[in-house]
Amino acid sequence: MRDLCLPLGLDNDDMERLESIVHTRGPIRSGEHLFREGDNFQALYAVKSGSLKTYTIDKQGREHVLGFHIGGELVGLDGIHSGHNRCNAVALQTTSVCALPFPRLEQLIHEVPGLQAQVLRVMSRELTASNQLATDHSAEERLAGFLASLSRRFARRGLPGTRLTLPMPRRDIASHLRLATETVSRLFARFQDDGIVAVRRREVEILDPAALETLGASFDLDGGSARQRNPQQR
Amino acid sequence: MRDLCLPLGLDNDDMERLESIVHTRGPIRSGEHLFREGDNFQALYAVKSGSLKTYTIDKQGREHVLGFHIGGELVGLDGIHSGHNRCNAVALQTTSVCALPFPRLEQLIHEVPGLQAQVLRVMSRELTASNQLATDHSAEERLAGFLASLSRRFARRGLPGTRLTLPMPRRDIASHLRLATETVSRLFARFQDDGIVAVRRREVEILDPAALETLGASFDLDGGSARQRNPQQR
């Protein structure tokens, strides 16, 4: 297979064992669901290409976008504990994924110590990111932090980090950041006036990455803006 | 030891193995820190008695309360991936915890399959809860959902779920829910006027649990309000 593109840092042998249990699923076309809230939880999914959004519908019928997932990222971790998927996952564009059937994955985690460590790490990172998303920040900080984070994630995939095509509409960005669509639109306009980005619909060019990082510094969605750790001991 | 009070559903033998690696730490007095952001990540902590809050300080110096942890709950999961604690943990009252040194825990997870499954489950549940916290709801929904959740958690511990003593000040509740202290205070007053609760400082009596659940229904912090799953397929 050779195409499970998760950055797990496993050696070749372990990676092959992991790939032996996955099966590719796709293409999933834009708007099609990978899974839905309440479905039996059967597998985790690694995005190979394209992108997904995850969301929930609350008891009032309102949609809440939990996150966006591009290539190399994992989806479905929140479904483990209850045995049911806790959110919906829908393709934002033509997308293909690798399914990692959970019972077999659990078995493999047990057999491959390196995999155990990586899975714990991935889940922990997801938790940190979600915690960050739950914090309280202004609309400006949120959008700047979101763009900076997205830019880094694209760059990590080898795509140009300063010239991106957003896979999602404004409405989804807004929902994800707990803003109104109009607020997102106005902020894009403001960032553009300030010379920080050039935006045309879903094409975004980041003209002043430093300014974007500064604006979004306190809303660091993936702990990646500064590689600097915080080495203070008490 | 016999006092690691985590509801992991392990058999006696496995539980004993787990307890053999923990060591009790406490009492931690109110205001003392269990760990701080940036510290080397060394252990997970299970709260035995008392309570903790976890929080971060952002680059502007603002505090964000991530969560509260009472007996039987686990703290520190977000520190795994980076090897450094990602938040601060401070006691809200006299508190004692069990430290689970992570390297030994990892080893034990490998050896005890039942423990592996439980750890994955616990992390997944944390993730679901954090995702929920990140969603967009009115102040009223947030506070009602928070109180309902807290009530359930107390009840799970065998404490009266309708008569609770809040271990945290208004300011921390407000920060956790992304509200102003004054808003929390006003909402308590309103809930009291509506006959839903009786509040006196930190003493809260829930007079109308159903009303509280209804108000907070769409902001379900621990998936516990309704045991009903969502069995729809597709």
Next chain:
DNA sequence: TCCCCCGATTGACCTGCGTCAATTCTGGAC
């Protein structure tokens, strides 16, 4: 017992962002 300090409450006012509404843009369908 009396302070004293800090947490909580309450009121008045303000503002960031949401809501509503009107255009404009645009990429597919044909």
Next chain:
DNA sequence: GTCCAGAATTGACGCAGGTCAATCGGGGGA
């Protein structure tokens, strides 16, 4: 090419909740 439905933008306005400020209250220390 033309049409059109949905996406994005822009403006006017309103409100939920934040901010500022004054007061209250109660537990702990001497």
